[in-house]
Amino acid sequence: MDLKDIKALYRFLKSTDIVELEVEDSRGRVRVKRAEAVSEEAVRIVTPAAPVEEKKEREEAKEEKSNIKTITSPMVGTFYRAPSPDAPPFVELGSKVKSGQVVCIIEAMKIMNEVESEFTGKVVAVLVENGQPVEYGEPLFNVEVE
Amino acid sequence: MDLKDIKALYRFLKSTDIVELEVEDSRGRVRVKRAEAVSEEAVRIVTPAAPVEEKKEREEAKEEKSNIKTITSPMVGTFYRAPSPDAPPFVELGSKVKSGQVVCIIEAMKIMNEVESEFTGKVVAVLVENGQPVEYGEPLFNVEVE
Amino acid sequence: MKLKEQLLGMTDRRSGPGFVFFSGPCCYSFFSEERFFMFNKILVANRGEIAVRIIRACSELDERTVAVFSEVDRESLHVKFADGAICIGPAKSSESYLNISSLISAVEVVDADAVHPGYGFLAESAAFAEVCENSGIKFIGPSSHVIRLMGNKILAKKEAEKAGVPVLPWSERPLKDEKEAIEVSREIGFPLIIKAASGGGGKGMKLVHTQASLGSAFHMARREALGAFGDAEVFIERYCERPRHVEIQVVADEHGNVIHLGERECSIQRRHQKIIEESPSPVVDEELRKKMGEAAVRLVKAIGYTSVGTVEFLVDKDKNFYFMEMNTRIQVEHPITEMVTGIDLVKEQIKIAAGRRLSLKQSDVRMKGHSIECRINAEDPKTFAPSPGRITELYVPGGPGVRVDTAIYCGYTVPAHYDSLIAKLVVHAETRGDAIKRMTRALEEFRIGGIKTNIPLHIEVMKDHDFIAGNINIDFLSRFS
């Protein structure tokens, strides 16, 4: 932080009613004191960084609200988009799928397991490359439900 | 945190009646003060940890505000209220003391060390029994300063 | 946690609990010139402290590991410590850690060529070992044949008898009906025990005091055995009163070399679950150790056992010992043997699986000092009810002669789905007395906040006069509840 920064900061502060400011880094400490102002809006205190779990919850919440559903892998194995190397994929990006329709194969212990869509809608994302290994619960396709 | 962040934060604060904000990370310390009531009560959210120091600070603050001062032991030793077993105590509860006046003796390694009051005022509390061991910094007397 | 990223960036997986690891590239790259890989990758088919234990051994051997985890174990330490990790199913063990096809599939997709089963779960599943054998995956343990043989208590006892290992008088065959049971009871006398052929570890046993109750006990035992093990076969054995439970650790390579590493005293049990183990045993002298050790080695050689394993004996008050069963895996309590012999059993087990020869002869084995293990369980010390939950505070004892094997860390949530064992506190000292003092000191330092543990019970035992005097048998703990 040099004089230029400090001047810029001061110009900004002058335009506000902040009477005290304290910043410290990295990722630590912010302190702001304003001259008394009057406003009836509620105060919201967001505590910082509740990591993974909260983010997940938020994502889930978003999913629920939106009409994008995810088809996940029901087992560990290798992901195949088509029944055989020369056959066309079960579904393409943009394909319409129906609930119960086979969308891919997971090979596990030399057995080809068909994976069916639980949703009816349009495939809006293919999340795994053909022939790649997948773990249990790994997202495979996003489907936009009507 | 750069100026942009500070500006964004300020925009939010402006929409509220927060007059003081303190954030610290990670997972620690949030402090918010709203204008609200004219009473000076603060919304104090005390996140755990750092108990001792904070408490100490608060105690000191309280002490500073009040006119009760504490005389503490300058060394490890045995606390004696009088120069000899049959002599009267240097000070009694309610005695007036002057700055520099001897208030007790701490015996350390067979040497009698006189402890002087740093304050002028009235002894309002004797905190240690005659003949008891004391550690460094242990409170001995409370003195009400005029 | 994307599988692909893991598989690509194996060396970056060694991240710590809660925050990112700060060091440079891992040791593999450095040692690559001189490294002799025993296996390409070892899949650790377990969880908790034993998975961490195995990963540590592999890391010290420069062997790469892949952890498996159920959905609730995503934040577990074994996942963080392994070089790679793969989710194999939901929380329920039958669909994850006990799911053979899921595990084999995981081995295939991560390109592993060996599996370490740990203890519990599939460690003594002959079926799992057999699938590995048929799929060209090295099962780090004995052959499926031997697992199956020792898994049947009737066949195991017969093998022991053949090898000249003492057994308690018994029916010498499965019993078809009540009549046969009564006949046998005349020879053996009361009290006697009815045991399930497919039982083990204290499960499926009925103590019978009089002939009057023999009939109903026999039928109940068969019914329970069928329900619990899918096998109604039962047999009768003489009951040994207030025995000690003493086991011999054996190590056998694939070239016919077999040694034993002395005994472990495991008499402090609650409902047939060992709680405290020690080595050496306060009752086993050099002569008895030699006799029991030689008996265990005879059995191991007779059945062609390879890998580490344990032969369990009952020892009566006159120091007679009787074969009870063989555990064909690494034991929970293996660290106490490591402490007194200085031998790393899990490393040995992996080396044996890679075809290496034992580097030690029986005469090289020296027991030094005394070691005790306390199993720290997440449970109420009074009611013994499990106590899962988030660990909010943690202080792990340290200093001389203290070893802690655990998968917990501050902030970790102990899931409700699995065994309540969360840590093994192990001490080593010059004498038994010193070891008890050291264990007391370490238990008093140990702090686990947020859940209840049996640490207070362990402290009580360490201060118990009978325990200190070595007066223990398998009923010892009953007066602590």
Place this chain on the structure above:
Amino acid sequence: MKLKEQLLGMTDRRSGPGFVFFSGPCCYSFFSEERFFMFNKILVANRGEIAVRIIRACSELDERTVAVFSEVDRESLHVKFADGAICIGPAKSSESYLNISSLISAVEVVDADAVHPGYGFLAESAAFAEVCENSGIKFIGPSSHVIRLMGNKILAKKEAEKAGVPVLPWSERPLKDEKEAIEVSREIGFPLIIKAASGGGGKGMKLVHTQASLGSAFHMARREALGAFGDAEVFIERYCERPRHVEIQVVADEHGNVIHLGERECSIQRRHQKIIEESPSPVVDEELRKKMGEAAVRLVKAIGYTSVGTVEFLVDKDKNFYFMEMNTRIQVEHPITEMVTGIDLVKEQIKIAAGRRLSLKQSDVRMKGHSIECRINAEDPKTFAPSPGRITELYVPGGPGVRVDTAIYCGYTVPAHYDSLIAKLVVHAETRGDAIKRMTRALEEFRIGGIKTNIPLHIEVMKDHDFIAGNINIDFLSRFS
């Protein structure tokens, strides 16, 4: 924390970091019938990990302890682990941990009858030992006479020569003036070293390459010695190029029994501060160990030394060894000797102070396996600047063969006032190679958040070709900065 409460409720003081201890009464009450108190109470006149180490030893011996602390150390682990604690002064060491009258006064008011000085602070203060002797307080260490003798490097060298212990060619007396220095330099040759008689541990040394610079170096050395040690006496010694620093651990009781516990290799140093130690040394064979051990025992017997102690040697590339100095206290690196011998040095030290006889003969001492210690310092690994502060995250490595001696815990604030050593990570394994792998694994598991540490430097060393090959000398670390 009221002193009186502590003194009354001694047994309740064993509370843990951050939360209240949950167990019942402490072991003292239980063992009281059979307990033989060596001392009434032992005052531990130190802080940090060594104070914790001593308290652990006392606890295992059923000896009661009183911790001392400065105002900034109120929340330190040694305060929490001791049976009692007393504040002895402000943060500044000269007014607390180095304040003899404050410590003696503390001994008196808490009714202790012995003092353990640890290392550093007053551990090698003949004055402190003498005050203890005159006050009827047992100083757990050698006599003040011996401390004073070995504290003077000129007297110490003379004693070594008398005892037939090899020393480097030297001036054999303190040097009065430049003329005398030049005379001596003709006999000894260049390069040579000017050392302060009252120096030690690498302090107060001047390396001189040519006669031209001898004069100014001599005057500077005298001036610095006077400033640093209050004693201008200096002497000249032949310079030994790129030596190894190897020391012998000795143990001597008050009945004339003296044994040695083999060597420690301490060549990995930064600015004469040891960073990594190991035992056995990669260069010391059985014959050299015997010769050095016998030399150390001769010196100890000659000066009438009692307690544990260390005789330090320089070893040149031809395996000649030369007496350097004697440390009359427990060393920072004592755990590696404990790991390979199985002997608890701090317990031995306390027992010796209580007048007990050694329970071991030289022939009973067996070194088993290999041990390494890494000193974990709170410092920037690049700049070596100290890094005090609050520890916000902590994962301490565990598992087989890993020992951690530390006074830190999660939430603890490392004060800026004292030494930056915050933990000693010690491993033990069957071979040196295994120990290096184990240390690497443990270092990679170790997580200390909130402050910087030298863990990355240690990991680098463990992966260094020369270190792995055992090619080390006291200049080894210079290429790591």
